[in-house]
Amino acid sequence: MVSNEQLSDAKFKELEDFIDSLVSTKGELIRVLHKAQQIFGYLPKEVQYFVGRKLGVPTAKVFGVVSFYSYFAMEPKGEHNISVCMGTACYVRGAEKVLDEFKRQLGVEIGKTTEDGKFSVEALRCVGACGLAPVVLVGEKVYGRVTVEMVKDILDEYK
Helix, strand or coil, X not given: CCCCCCCCXXXXXXXXXXXXXXXXXXXXXXXXXXXXXXXXXXCCHHHHHHHHHHHCCCHHHHHHHHHHCCCCCCCCCXXXXXXXXXXXXXXXXXXXXXXXXXXXXXXXCCCCECCCCCEEEEEECCXXXXXXXXXXXXXXXXXXXCCXXXXXXXXXXXX
């Protein structure tokens, strides 16, 4: 369930002011969605409807863009979002085992958030750091050559 704090009137007003500041809204859907996710932290259906109405774009198109691009999230992410690269180099060097260990230790599946809201886990296609494979991102921090044995220590940094 979405809390009132997450979808406050102030946040909708901030997004509306951003949209209204654009010289033209034509072709600005992705830019507006980036801003909306920055404001709200994710893009629930209420925000997608709002964006569609403000831009004069069908909600189905908004949803299509949000669901197509892996950057956009339709569920809230944890305070610390853990992303495991599953690109070819990372995969062949054990990324799947690392991802499984994060899921096991946190008790969550890919795309989900721990009950306390502290961590979320996701798999990425490629982060472009193949020389460091397997790669894990926690927020903006990059961890390279991650092994299953390193997972506990990485999590402990954020507990």
